[in-house]
Amino acid sequence: MPPPVLPPVLPYGRQTIEDDDIAAVAEALKADFLTTGPAVEAFEVAFAEAVGARHAVACSNGTAALHLAMLALDVQPGEVVIAPSITFLATANCARYVGAEVVFADVDPDSGLMTPETLADALRRVGGRRLRAVLPVHLRGDVADLPGLSALAAGAGAVLVEDAPHALGTTMTYGNVAERAGDARHSAMATFSFHPVKTIATGEGGMVTTNDASLAERLKVMRSHGMVRPPGADPWWYEMAEPGFNYRLPDILCALGLSQLRKLSRFAARRRALAKAYEAALAPLAPVVRMAARPPWSDPVLHLMCVLIDFEAAGITRRQVVERLRERGVGTQVHYIPVHRQSYYAQRYGRLDLPGAQAWYDRCLSLPLYPGMADEDVGRVVEALRAVLGG
Numbered sequence: 001m002p003p004p005v006l007p008p009v010l011p012y013g014r015q016t017i018e019d020d021d022i023a024a025v026a027e028a029l030k031a032d033f034l035t036t037g038p039a040v041e042a043f044e045v046a047f048a049e050a051v052g053a054r055h056a057v058a059c060s061n062g063t064a065a066l067h068l069a070m071l072a073l074d075v076q077p078g079e080v081v082i083a084p085s086i087t088f089l090a091t092a093n094c095a096r097y098v099g100a101e102v103v104f105a106d107v108d109p110d111s112g113l114m115t116p117e118t119l120a121d122a123l124r125r126v127g128g129r130r131l132r133a134v135l136p137v138h139l140r141g142d143v144a145d146l147p148g149l150s151a152l153a154a155g156a157g158a159v160l161v162e163d164a165p166h167a168l169g170t171t172m173t174y175g176n177v178a179e180r181a182g183d184a185r186h187s188a189m190a191t192f193s194f195h196p197v198k199t200i201a202t203g204e205g206g207m208v209t210t211n212d213a214s215l216a217e218r219l220k221v222m223r224s225h226g227m228v229r230p231p232g233a234d235p236w237w238y239e240m241a242e243p244g245f246n247y248r249l250p251d252i253l254c255a256l257g258l259s260q261l262r263k264l265s266r267f268a269a270r271r272r273a274l275a276k277a278y279e280a281a282l283a284p285l286a287p288v289v290r291m292a293a294r295p296p297w298s299d300p301v302l303h304l305m306c307v308l309i310d311f312e313a314a315g316i317t318r319r320q321v322v323e324r325l326r327e328r329g330v331g332t333q334v335h336y337i338p339v340h341r342q343s344y345y346a347q348r349y350g351r352l353d354l355p356g357a358q359a360w361y362d363r364c365l366s367l368p369l370y371p372g373m374a375d376e377d378v379g380r381v382v383e384a385l386r387a388v389l390g391g
């Protein structure tokens with residue numbers, strides 16, 4: 001018997017590349033510089049303007065952006081960095097790259113975000129060690145309570161570094177001040193990724209934003225081997241006080257990033273419209289299926305459509321839901337497995353109970369969300385979910 005013909009699967013996220021993006025890359029390939037050329041600064045300037053920060057430094061990917069942030073702060077071996085457990089591995093790993101130790105913060109079980117309460121608990125676990133940085137993650141695209149977190153971090157002698165790849169385009173209002181995610185008003189730096197599922201894509205790519213000129217300079221130096229050219233030095237001369245990395249983003253990808261960035265408001269509007277359609281379509285599935293909780297200050301451009309499902313009440317496992325949705329042409333993903341439970345961290349730091357992270361992980365599932373989805377796709381996804389859950 002021939003295998004059953006399955007419908008094409010909607011992925012949980014994907015890039016939107018259009019003809020003008022392709023033309024921009026083709027132009028970049030004909031230019032004099034494939035890397036370290038003028039497209040890099042053009043992308044950086046446009047990105048800084050888009051998020052409302054003074055400086056932006058492009059780099060090879062979001063993980064490199066986090067590593068560069070640790071290097072720019074000169075985080076030392078044995079010092080402590082706090083990261084939430086519900087995030088991608090890289091948020092915690094960047095601390096280990098510089099020899100620092102990670103203290104994992106719990107998250108709010110319904111929003112998945114680090115909160116002042118979960119940060120206060122993590123601060124108590126720092127002990128007598130020197131805390132250097134706290135890395136809130138704007139999970140899904142909703143921003144954390146940055147004023148609350150930064151006040152606590154400052155009280156402990158540390159700064160915030162926002163891991164912001166999910167939140168490009170998000171706006172927020174703390175008190176009555178309108179802000180943009182990545183403007184780094186409450187943090188030393190914010191980091192972004194242009195991985196294909198993120199809001200703009202360059203294949204691989206990353207950015208660090210900051211309002212501090214000396215941090216921006218250090219990021220640039222460490223992005224390119226730690227090389228500096230002192231003013232007035234011989235034309236061939238460079239000096240290296242400290243070994244850096246090759247974390248440059250080539251002009252080819254910066255040209256693509258610039259082209260993608262011009263579409264940010266259109267991509268953001270589309271993501272917002274799809275999220276709204278999901279919210280309406282999912283309402284009848286409550287209380288078994290609920291949207292992730294939205295903090296009141298946040299007006300997100302969602303990167304992920306995370307829903308929280310009470311699998312026990314539905315009498316079905318998450319694995320069954322994932323497999324049956326896939327048979328119906330709906331791809332999903334889990335964001336994220338708590339990082340503190342990875343064997344590397346469990347061995348290094350021992351067993352740690354973070355009930356909020358566990359409760360989030362037990363229920364979360366990311367449904368398809370990307371600008372190229374058709375309006376009907378939302379209905380199709382929710383109908384498949386309803387059928388699979390037996391509602």
Ligand SMILES: *Cc1c(COP(=O)(O)O)cnc(C)c1O
Pocket residue numbers: 061062063064087088090091137163164165166192193194195204205206
């Ligand atoms: C995507 C992502 C990263 C890593 O970015 P890469 O470009 O894949 O290296 C780090 N943190 C978060 C929260 C991310 O979503």
